[in-house]
Amino acid sequence: MQSNARIVIVGGGIMGASLLYHLALEGCTDTLLIEKDELTSGSTWHAAGQCPSITGSYNLAKIHAYSNRLYPTLEAKTGQYVSWHPCGGLRLATNEHELAWMKYIYGYSKSIGFDMEIVGLDAIKRLNPFLTTDGVIAAAWTTGDGHGDPSGLCNALAKGARDLGSTVVRHNRVLDIKQRGGEWEVITEQGTVIAEIVVNAAGCYAREVAAMVGGDAPITNMQHHYVVTHPLKAFIDRSEEIPVMRDSYTSGYFRQEQKSGLIGIYESTGLREAWAPEGFPDWEASNELFPDDLERIAPWLERAIERMPIFGEVGIRRVINGAIPHTPDGAPLLGPAANLRNFWMCCGTSFGIAQGGGCGKYLAQWMLHGDAEINMAEFDPRRFGKFADKAYVRDKVFLDYRLTFTTRLPGEEELAGRPQKTSPLYEKLRAQGCVHTETFGWERPKWFSPDGRVENYSYRRNNVFEIVRAEVAAVAERVGVLDLTGFAKYDISGAGAEGYLNRICANHVPRKVGGIALVHTLSPQGRILGEMTVTRLGQDRFYALSAAAAELRDLDLLSQGVRPDDAVQIDNVTETRGVLVISGPRSRELLSSLTDADLGNGAFRWLTAREIQVAGIPLRALRVSYVGELGWELHPEVDALPALYDAVWEAGRNFGIANYGLYAVNSMRMEKGYKAWSSELTNELDMLEADMARFIDFDKGDFIGKAATQARAPRPLKIVYAQIDASDTDVRGGEPVLAAERCIGVATSGAYGHRVHKSLAFACVPFEFAAPGTSFEVLLQGERRRATVLATPAYDPDNLRMRV
Ligand SMILES: Cc1cc2nc3c(=O)[nH]c(=O)nc-3n(C[C@H](O)[C@H](O)[C@H](O)COP(=O)(O)OP(=O)(O)OC[C@H]3O[C@@H](n4cnc5c(N)ncnc54)[C@H](O)[C@@H]3O)c2cc1C
Numbered sequence: 169m170q171s172n173a174r175i176v177i178v179g180g181g182i183m184g185a186s187l188l189y190h191l192a193l194e195g196c197t198d199t200l201l202i203e204k205d206e207l208t209s210g211s212t213w214h215a216a217g218q219c220p221s222i223t224g225s226y227n228l229a230k231i232h233a234y235s236n237r238l239y240p241t242l243e244a245k246t247g248q249y250v251s252w253h254p255c256g257g258l259r260l261a262t263n264e265h266e267l268a269w270m271k272y273i274y275g276y277s278k279s280i281g282f283d284m285e286i287v288g289l290d291a292i293k294r295l296n297p298f299l300t301t302d303g304v305i306a307a308a309w310t311t312g313d314g315h316g317d318p319s320g321l322c323n324a325l326a327k328g329a330r331d332l333g334s335t336v337v338r339h340n341r342v343l344d345i346k347q348r349g350g351e352w353e354v355i356t357e358q359g360t361v362i363a364e365i366v367v368n369a370a371g372c373y374a375r376e377v378a379a380m381v382g383g384d385a386p387i388t389n390m391q392h393h394y395v396v397t398h399p400l401k402a403f404i405d406r407s408e409e410i411p412v413m414r415d416s417y418t419s420g421y422f423r424q425e426q427k428s429g430l431i432g433i434y435e436s437t438g439l440r441e442a443w444a445p446e447g448f449p450d451w452e453a454s455n456e457l458f459p460d461d462l463e464r465i466a467p468w469l470e471r472a473i474e475r476m477p478i479f480g481e482v483g484i485r486r487v488i489n490g491a492i493p494h495t496p497d498g499a500p501l502l503g504p505a506a507n508l509r510n511f512w513m514c515c516g517t518s519f520g521i522a523q524g525g526g527c528g529k530y531l532a533q534w535m536l537h538g539d540a541e542i543n544m545a546e547f548d549p550r551r552f553g554k555f556a557d558k559a560y561v562r563d564k565v566f567l568d569y570r571l572t573f574t575t576r577l578p579g580e581e582e583l584a585g586r587p588q589k590t591s592p593l594y595e596k597l598r599a600q601g602c603v604h605t606e607t608f609g610w611e612r613p614k615w616f617s618p619d620g621r622v623e624n625y626s627y628r629r630n631n632v633f634e635i636v637r638a639e640v641a642a643v644a645e646r647v648g649v650l651d652l653t654g655f656a657k658y659d660i661s662g663a664g665a666e667g668y669l670n671r672i673c674a675n676h677v678p679r680k681v682g683g684i685a686l687v688h689t690l691s692p693q694g695r696i697l698g699e700m701t702v703t704r705l706g707q708d709r710f711y712a713l714s715a716a717a718a719e720l721r722d723l724d725l726l727s728q729g730v731r732p733d734d735a736v737q738i739d740n741v742t743e744t745r746g747v748l749v750i751s752g753p754r755s756r757e758l759l760s761s762l763t764d765a766d767l768g769n770g771a772f773r774w775l776t777a778r779e780i781q782v783a784g785i786p787l788r789a790l791r792v793s794y795v796g797e798l799g800w801e802l803h804p805e806v807d808a809l810p811a812l813y814d815a816v817w818e819a820g821r822n823f824g825i826a827n828y829g830l831y832a833v834n835s836m837r838m839e840k841g842y843k844a845w846s847s848e849l850t851n852e853l854d855m856l857e858a859d860m861a862r863f864i865d866f867d868k869g870d871f872i873g874k875a876a877t878q879a880r881a882p883r884p885l886k887i888v889y890a891q892i893d894a895s896d897t898d899v900r901g902g903e904p905v906l907a908a909e910r911c912i913g914v915a916t917s918g919a920y921g922h923r924v925h926k927s928l929a930f931a932c933v934p935f936e937f938a939a940p941g942t943s944f945e946v947l948l949q950g951e952r953r954r955a956t957v958l959a960t961p962a963y964d965p966d967n968l969r970m971r972v
Pocket of ligand 1: 178179180181182183184202203204205206207208209210211212213214215216217218219340341342343369370371372373377392393394488489490491492493514515516517518519520521522523
């Protein structure tokens with residue numbers, strides 16, 4: 169075996185093979201894929217091979233769509249048989265919620281460009297004449313998907329890569345991986361390879377391979393069954409193949425396998441089985457299958473036979489019970505591992521055949537060019553941290569598996585594995601009706617139920633709408649309080665801190681002590697990586713805040729941006745500082761009653777910060793607002809949070825204080841036209857496309873991404889802010905933007921603005937549609953709704969309410 173390679177990929181399943189192929193297509197063949205057994209001998213070997221176009225995430229759907237474009241062409245490209253069956257897919261809707269979900273996905277099928285129709289019972293029966301349609305109200309018909317032979321697909325990708333010059337070594341287990349200087353030493357049964365970059369594509373073993381470098385891969389390997397029947401006369405007599413069927417009533421899928429039936433079940437109640445949940449799967453395991461447990465899946469098999477009575481005419485010929493790696497949120501792990509330079513993850517996929525093609529393509533782009541062309545934030549392995557311990561991962565994964573065929577509605581969150589990280593105010597707020605939402609393991613207030621009501625989840629405005637309106641009104645008219653302790657927080661200090669920050673951020677960090685600036689980190693290509701609020705606390709002391717979900721990602725950006733000669737220290741203080749946000753026109757009066765500090769406009773201006781005491785508690789007070797009202801963020805030591813909250817609440821009674829949550833925040837930030845990281849501010853766009861040019865300081869000297877931003881030709885795309893003529897449903901992100909019959913862009917996020925009584929959205933559109941006053945349409949729940957580009961924020965465009 170060779171002793172050097174630029175990139176070593178550990179694992180030769182579909183994920184590793186696809187990455188190898190796409191690295192080669194991008195021009196990098198100094199690569200070595202190492203597989204402990206034969207290619208495909210992990211999960212890939214026993215997959216059912218289905219590749220649906222439909223998935224509940226807009227970005228993941230782009231990954232699926234690419235795989236479905238690639239696979240039908242692979243045989244011709246590589247000469248390797250892949251047995252692609254372009255039979256399409258039919259997903260049944262049995263209630264209005266499932267139909268609403270399909271309408272949402274139908275919307276983004278237009279912006280992504282895969283074929284999808286929502287069809288009625290006649291069409292369903294025509295496409296699958298053997299189906300009993302009891303309880304079915306419609307179906308999603310996707311013509312571009314099908315199924316292939318997973319081994320064939322994996323081998324074709326590997327062959328394609330080898331044909332381009334990449335190398336594959338089989339029957340060679342990676343035993344250990346060590347850091348040596350700036351390189352990796354990959355120790356294998358056949359010797360040691362020195363690599364610049366290592367990729368973990370070890371499927372069910374990803375956790376063990378990550379552990380070799382002191383990292384983690386939050387996966388649990390689930391056992392999943394499918395059965396194959398004896399041949400069926402009905403299929404033998406028919407030349408046409410039925411589509412791959414997916415059905416929540418069956419909690420599974422069924423299709424034709426040659427002339428037999430194939431039925432796969434995701435048992436949705438009762439016991440589920442994980443493979444080696446506590447420890448190592450056996451390294452020797454290969455083509456591993458588990459004993460059948462037909463009893464476990466029997467209730468759903470019976471339902472499959474109810475749906476397809478012909479399946480009951482013959483017996484079962486073959487049972488497959490194999491392992492699938494699952495992550496807590498069901499999305500793959502694609503991207504850099506936390507706190508490790510040049511160690512990447514390409515694993516954690518539970519639909520690896522459907523996703524393998526796209527995962528390989530977009531990860532290869534990210535690895536080689538610094539950015540992928542699609543938004544990768546929701547796949548970044550650093551969305552999980554230490555909170556994702558084995559118990560959390562197992563509980564979440566069991567839930568994810570159970571809900572595979574259940575449609576989750578917007579806002580719907582289950583309690584499995586929670587709470588994992590709480591602020592000291594958690595119980596206090598719950599006692600007041602707080603409904604929390606989970607971000608990066610943190611429980612954060614979403615809304616407050618004043619009367620014990622439970623959210624009636626829906627794609628349409630629901631029974632929480634009026635409560636959010638009341639929370640917004642409290643903030644706009646009086647004063648509101650919000651616990652945002654989950655914010656990522658870093659202390660950055662040292663004589664070189666200012667120069668270092670100015671080098672890694674596009675904007676100038678504050679020049680004066682007490683100043684606050686919004687800054688962005690960019691890739692060398694000028695695309696947006698992160699957004700932070702930086703406060704200058706002293707000559708050599710800065711305090712940076714970023715999104716809760718970006719804690720590890722931004723910590724990597726910050727720490728990996730330090731040069732050996734930088735006199736800089738970075739401390740992650742996320743868990744040692746709390747954040748209490750006080751917003752509203754009466755916030756000054758309230759806080760002034762608790763502090764000797766002068767909070768008047770002369771002494772404490774908007775966008776400045778000071779270290780003061782409130783209720784006798786020392787804290788950092790930042791006069792900033794994401795909701796567009798007068799207000800302060802108070803950042804005390806985390807242990808002081810309960811005392812601070814109690815004092816604020818007590819004093820606030822005189823001012824009509826109310827709790828508010830993140831639903832209300834989203835409504836108000838949309839009214840202010842504030843873009844959000846990972847919705848508008850993504851690796852797909854540069855600062856000019858995101859309409860963030862005012863946050864770049866080209867005059868301050870060099871910074872990462874400067875040259876690329878300056879060199880880019882005028883961009884064809886732009887993020888615009890628009891008012892939508894909506895009825896009872898608002899933009900969530902992913903909806904197509906239409907001009908006549910043409911799909912010209914995509915909505916990135918939105919909400920109803922309760923202070924301005926308008927439905928608002930951001931959208932990414934071609935430049936010629938960006939001028940204020942321009943109209944286009946957004947498809948919302950199947951209805952075309954007029955959108956008009958706004959010139960200024962819908963609420964208080966001159967920021968008068970924050971400056972008072
Ligand atoms: C019954 C069943 C049906 C399924 N049906 C579908 C389906 O219809 N559609 C779909 O999209 N998905 C399906 N899946 C899921 C799919 O199989 C997996 O998501 C996918 O195969 C994962 O691919 P992978 O490359 O990540 O992992 P794997 O295929 O497991 O590949 C990982 C490889 O890494 C190797 N490896 C591990 N450690 C080392 C080491 N230390 N040194 C060297 N090599 C190492 C392993 O030997 C293995 O070959 C199904 C799964 C099962 C069990």
